[in-house]
Structure formats: structure tokens, C-alpha cells
Amino acid sequence: MYILSSPSGAGKTTISRMLLGADEEIKLSVSVTTRPPRPGEIEGVHYHFVSDGEFDVMIEEDDFYEWAPVFGYRYGTPKGHIRSALKDGQDFLFDIDWQGTQQLYQKDQQDVVRVFILPPSLEELQRRLTGRGTDSAEVIASRMERARAEISHWDGYDYVVINDDVEACFAKVRQILAAERMKRQRQTGLIPFVRELML
Numbered sequence: 001m002y003i004l005s006s007p008s009g010a011g012k013t014t015i016s017r018m019l020l021g022a023d024e025e026i027k028l029s030v031s032v033t034t035r036p037p038r039p040g041e042i043e044g045v046h047y048h049f050v051s052d053g054e055f056d057v058m059i060e061e062d063d064f065y066e067w068a069p070v071f072g073y074r075y076g077t078p079k080g081h082i083r084s085a086l087k088d089g090q091d092f093l094f095d096i097d098w099q100g101t102q103q104l105y106q107k108d109q110q111d112v113v114r115v116f117i118l119p120p121s122l123e124e125l126q127r128r129l130t131g132r133g134t135d136s137a138e139v140i141a142s143r144m145e146r147a148r149a150e151i152s153h154w155d156g157y158d159y160v161v162i163n164d165d166v167e168a169c170f171a172k173v174r175q176i177l178a179a180e181r182m183k184r185q186r187q188t189g190l191i192p193f194v195r196e197l198m199l
């Protein structure tokens with residue numbers, strides 16, 4: 001479970017899309033949200049867009065690994081097909097906030113890798129939120145307001161990467177993933193001759 005978090009606008013969606021385009025071994029965990037779609041966002045690809053009532057039913061039916069309120073809407077990771085795929089060793093990428101990260105980490109510390117992406121400065125963060133052109137001035141102001149609180153949670157992460165140059169940041173995020181995949185505890189059962197030597 002490879003988690004990318006950041007204050008809104010720092011670039012985690014950009015980095016996530018680059019990673020998904022470059023690495024066939026990892027799949028995106030598509031979240032459920034009560035937020036309305038932005039222009040260009042596609043149901044089932046970027047999010048599953050649901051009503052408040054539908055989200056309530058999913059909570060009641062214990063359909064979420066984690067969920068959290070963010071910016072006045074609710075967002076959650078559905079168990080869906082992820083549960084069995086994770087058991088089969090499939091890697092998943094999660095673009096979720098610090099609250100969801102804490103919940104996933106509490107459930108499964110062994111299999112969670114937490115990466116926090118920081119913008120080079122708060123001024124640049126504001127420029128990116130404005131330049132993206134998807135949110136009103138009011139929404140941008142509230143996301144900037146919340147950025148400070150989100151950044152205070154950076155100590156709940158294994159890695160911190162500054163997204164100044166997007167290609168450099170992407171390269172670092174790939175390097176972390178590559179190194180994590182090589183961890184000895186993740187190789188169990190994968191190298192038959194080593195397993196035989198240990199018998």
C-alpha cells in the first residue's frame with residue numbers, strides 16, 4: 001500500500017498519474033467521494049462520485065478501509081476488489097490525506113509505505129492551486145488555510161519529498177517504491193533457491 005499525501009495543490013495527483021503511467025505493477029485505489037466532479041474527472045477513473053446518502057450506506061455496511069471528512073466533503077477507500085488483490089500481492093497507490101493514512105497504518109503497519117509531498121513554499125502552493133484553475137478563490141483560500149495543519153502531520157510519514165521540479169520529484173517517488181519492493185520482508189517466498197537454503 002503505497003500512500004502519497006500532501007497539502008492540496010502540492011502535486012500528488014500529478015505524481016500519481018506519472019507513476020501509474022510508468023509502472024505497470026501498481027494500480028490506483030480509486031476513492032469514493034461526496035465531492036462533485038471537477039471538469040474532466042471521470043466516474044470510476046478519478047473517483048467514484050456518490051451522494052451523502054450513498055456514503056452513509058457504505059459506512060453502515062462497513063465498505064471502507066478508511067474514510068475521512070476533507071474540505072467539507074467525505075472521502076473513503078472502498079474495500080471492493082482491493083482486499084483480495086492486496087492478499088495476492090498486488091501493489092496499490094493511495095492518494096489520500098493524513099487521516100486516512102493514519103487509519104491504514106493502524107490496520108497494517110507492515111504493508112504500508114507513507115510518502116509526504118511538500119511544495120517548495122506556501123507561495124508556490126498558492127500559485128499551483130490558482131494555476132490549476134479548478135477551484136474558486138474561496139475554495140483556494142480554505143485549502144491554503146488547511147495546508148498549514150496538514151503539513152504539521154508530516155511526522156506521520158516514512159518519507160518526505162519536496163516537489164520543486166516535477167521530474168525530480170517523480171524520480172524520487174519511483175526510487176522509494178523500488179527500494180521498498182526490495183525490502184527483505186517483502187521477498188519472502190519470491191526467491192525459491194534462498195528459501196531452499198533456509199530449510
Ligand SMILES: Nc1ncnc2c1ncn2[C@@H]1O[C@H](COP(=O)(O)OP(=O)(O)OP(=O)(O)O)[C@@H](O)[C@H]1O
Binds near residue numbers: 008015129
Ligand atoms: N513541480 C511542479 N511545478 C509546477 N507546477 C506543478 C508541479 N507539480 C504539480 N504542478 C501543478 O500544480 C497543480 C496542482 O497539482 P495536483 O492537482 O497534482 O495537486 P494535488 O496535490 O493532487 O492537489 P489535490 O489534493 O487538491 O488533489 C496542477 O496544476 C499541476 O499541474
Ligand SMILES: Nc1nc2c(ncn2[C@@H]2O[C@H](COP(=O)(O)O)[C@@H](O)[C@H]2O)c(=O)[nH]1
Binds near residue numbers: 035068095100
Ligand atoms: N482519507 C482520504 N482522503 C482522500 C481520499 N481520496 C482523496 N483524499 C484526499 O482528499 C483531499 C482532497 O482531494 P481533491 O481531489 O478533492 O482535491 C486530498 O488531500 C486527497 O488526498 C480517501 O479515499 N481517503
